[in-house]
Amino acid sequence: MNExxxxxxxxxxxxxxxxxxxxxxxxxxxxxxxxxIHCDFCTREINKCEQRPGVASRVMTVDQAVEHxxxxxxxMNIAVxxxxxxxxxxxxxxxxxxxxxxxxxxxxxxxCMSTNGLLLPEKADEIADLHINTVTVxxxxxxPKIGSKIYSNVFYxxxxxxxxxxxxxxxxxQLEGIKMLAERGVVVKVNAVLIPGVNDKHILDIAKKxxxxxxxxxxxxxxxxxxxxxxxxxxxxxxxxxVRDAVEEIIPVFRxxxxxxxxxxxxxxxxxxxxxxxxxxxx
Ligand code: SF4
Ligand code: SF4
Ligand code: SF4
Numbered sequence: 001m002n003e004x005x006x007x008x009x010x011x012x013x014x015x016x017x018x019x020x021x022x023x024x025x026x027x028x029x030x031x032x033x034x035x036x037i038h039c040d041f042c043t044r045e046i047n048k049c050e051q052r053p054g055v056a057s058r059v060m061t062v063d064q065a066v067e068h069x070x071x072x073x074x075x076m077n078i079a080v081x082x083x084x085x086x087x088x089x090x091x092x093x094x095x096x097x098x099x100x101x102x103x104x105x106x107x108x109x110x111x112c113m114s115t116n117g118l119l120l121p122e123k124a125d126e127i128a129d130l131h132i133n134t135v136t137v138x139x140x141x142x143x144p145k146i147g148s149k150i151y152s153n154v155f156y157x158x159x160x161x162x163x164x165x166x167x168x169x170x171x172x173x174q175l176e177g178i179k180m181l182a183e184r185g186v187v188v189k190v191n192a193v194l195i196p197g198v199n200d201k202h203i204l205d206i207a208k209k210x211x212x213x214x215x216x217x218x219x220x221x222x223x224x225x226x227x228x229x230x231x232x233x234x235x236x237x238x239x240x241x242x243v244r245d246a247v248e249e250i251i252p253v254f255r256x257x258x259x260x261x262x263x264x265x266x267x268x269x270x271x272x273x274x275x276x277x278x279x280x281x282x283x
Contacts (some may be wrong), residue, residue, distance in 0.1 A: 001215055006030075009133060009134055012024060012079045012080075012110065013026075013079065013080055013134060013137070014026055014114070014216075014267070014268055015080070015112070015134075015219075015254065015257070015268075015278050016078065016187070016217060018136065018209075018254065018256040020079075021048070021256040021268055022267060022268060023182070023267065024077055024079040024080075024254075024267065025076050025077055025079065025080075025084070025142070025265065025266050026078065026079065026080040026081070026082055026112070026121075026257075026264070026265065026268065027072050027073070027080070027081050027264075027265035027266075028083070028084045028260070028262055028263055028264050028265060029060055029065035029068060029069065029081070029083060029084055029098065029164075029263070030058065030060055030084055030085065030086060030262045030263040031059065031060050031062060031065050031083060031094040031098055032086070032087050032089045032091070032095050032185050032262075033059045033062070033085075033086055033087045033092065033095060034087045034088070034091050034092050035088045035116070036087075036088055036089060036091045036116075036119070036154070036155045036156065037088070037118055037120055037153065037154045037155065038151060038154075039116070039150060040150055040151065040152055040154045040227055040228035040229060041136050041150075041151075041193065041195070041223060041225070041226055041227055041228070042112075042116075042226070043141045043225070043226050043227050043228045046055060055110050058087070059087055059101040060151065062094050062097045062098045062101065063209075065094075065098055066098070066101050066105065067110075067235035068265075069081055069102070070232075071266050071269055072081055073106070073109070073228060076267070077245065077264060078109065079109070079110055080109065080110040080112050080127060080134075080216075081100065081106065081110070081112065082109075082111075082112040082113060082114070083099070083114075084094045084113065084114045084136075084137075084254045084262050085114070085262040086263075087115040087235060088115055088116050088118070088119075089114060090113075090115045090116075090117075090119040090120065090123050091113045091118075091119060095113065095201055096126060096130065099111055099113075099130045099132055100130060103130055103131050110132055110133045110134065111130070111131060111132040111134075111226070112133065112134040112136070113127075113132060113135055113136070114136040114137075114191070115135065115136070115137055115140055115179050116137070116140070116170070117137040117139065117170070117173055117174035117175075117178070118140070118154065118156060118169070118173050118174070119173070120173055120175050120176070120177020120180065121137075121172065121173050121175075121180060122178050124177060124180035124181055124184060124186075124197055127181065127184070127186060127187055127236055128181070128184035132186060133179055133186065133191065134185075134186065134187045134188075135186055135188055135189075136188075136189045136190070136191055136214075136219070137174055137177065137178055137188060137189075137190055137191070137210075138191040138192070138193070139171075139175075139190050139191070139210055140189070140193050140195070140199055140206075140207055141167070141199050141202060142202075142205055143176070143186070143197075143202060143205065143207055144164040144167045144168055144171070146199050146202050147164075147167035147170070147171060148163050148164045148167045148197065149198055150195065150198060150278065151166060151167055151170060152166075152169075152228075154166035154167070154169055154170050156226055162213055170216070175209065175210075175213050178190070178210055178213040178215055179213045179214050179215060182213065182214025182215070183214065184200070185247065187215075187216050187217075187221060187251060187252070187276050188214060188215045188216070189214060189215065189216065189217040189218065190206070190207075190210045190215045190217070190218050190219070191218075191219045191221055191253065192206050192207075192218065192220050192221070192222075192239060193221055193222075193223055194220050194222055194235045194239070195219065195223045195229060195232060196223070196232060196239070197232065198216055198229075198232070198233050200235070200239070200243065203220060204250065207250040208250055209249050210251070211250055211251040215251065216251075217246055217251065217252050217253070217254055218251050218252070218253055218254070218259050219253070219254040219255075219272050220240065220247060220253065221259055222234055222235045223235060224259070231252055249262040250270070256268075261271050
């Protein structure tokens with residue numbers, strides 16, 4: 001079943017099919033500002049100029065987001081509606097209110113979200129019930145020694161965790177959550193941020209594990225050096241290609257991503273507009 005769903009999605013989803021990436025549009029609604037973990041490369045910001053995940057020009061209410069979808073879909077060819085931050089989609093109830101409205105009012109649009117995956121096990125049923133078609137989970141490590149260098153804390157069930165303990169909670173939930181989504185017929189893409197000297201030799205382990213859990217596709221994206229990793233060099237094209245080629249031996253790889261903002265809409269790279277913000281959760 002997952003294979004036929006994947007085939008259907010890849011025909012039309014610009015983030016799952018490189019051939020469609022510059023042909024059909026997606027609309028991100030920036031309705032999810034809060035985040036429950038701290039990735040050490042993330043600085044979420046509200047601004048109008050930066051072109052990267054984690055940036056959006058403003059946060060919308062659910063009503064404003066529905067109006068925005070109505071307007072944009074009447075003006076251009078949009079196949080996908082997504083929630084990609086600027087925080088974590090699952091940690092903001094607005095995401096679920098919004099997708100309920102989408103399911104009722106725009107049942108033909110593909111519903112998509114990106115998340116850090118911490119809340120996936122408890123939200124997987126609701127995601128499937130709302131007919132969310134595709135979920136991108138960012139998995140930057142599966143080894144706690146490496147993971148604890150990337151995530152400095154995790155806020156879960158009212159407690160703040162740090163170090164390997166924090167990473168272990170996140171990782172368990174990410175991996176369990178991917179499996180639960182796949183079992184419920186939701187197509188899962190995994191993003192991994194390539195961080196030179198930290199997880200560059202570890203990406204293949206991630207690829208093997210997430211494939212085992214039922215992910216359909218992987219997107220290896222280069223670190224944008226910021227925050228604690230501001231002095232880490234951004235991976236070069238050759239390094240990125242080498243890792244992607246190796247990953248492709250394990251799981252299909254999406255290569256057209258240019259890391260867009262949490263409020264981007266239109267056809268990526270072409271008629272690409274934004275409200276003046278980006279999703280961090282895509283890191
Ligand atoms: Fe594409 Fe990610 Fe947006 Fe989904 S959430 S439409 S995968 S960019
Ligand atoms: Fe999705 Fe990346 Fe394309 Fe943006 S650039 S629409 S994040 S695949
Ligand atoms: Fe949260 Fe995403 Fe930023 Fe990580 S990158 S801290 S998941 S908003």
